[in-house]
Amino acid sequence: MDLKRRCPRCGEGKLLSWSELDQEQREVVRRLPGAVGETPARRETAHRWCPRCWYESSHDTETV
Numbered sequence: 001m002d003l004k005r006r007c008p009r010c011g012e013g014k015l016l017s018w019s020e021l022d023q024e025q026r027e028v029v030r031r032l033p034g035a036v037g038e039t040p041a042r043r044e045t046a047h048r049w050c051p052r053c054w055y056e057s058s059h060d061t062e063t064v
Contacts, residue, residue, distance in 0.1 A: 007050035007055050009050065010050060010055065012052055013052030015049065015050055015055075015057060016048060016051060017047075017048050018043075018047070021049065021051065025049070025051050028054065032054060034056075035058075043056075
């Protein structure tokens with residue numbers, strides 16, 4: 001597994017971009033609370049998620 005894409009929280013999952021998530025995973029992400037001030041469009045373009053533990057990271061900061 002690419003170490004840059006490994007989830008820093010669980011260490012097992014792979015961080016996936018919006019386009020790499022399947023339809024069910026996208027629905028989970030839509031229901032997750034986002035950072036204050038983040039728009040859904042920004043999250044889709046600039047964030048990645050671990051479908052194992054639902055850790056969310058962005059290009060500039062990481063949120064747990």
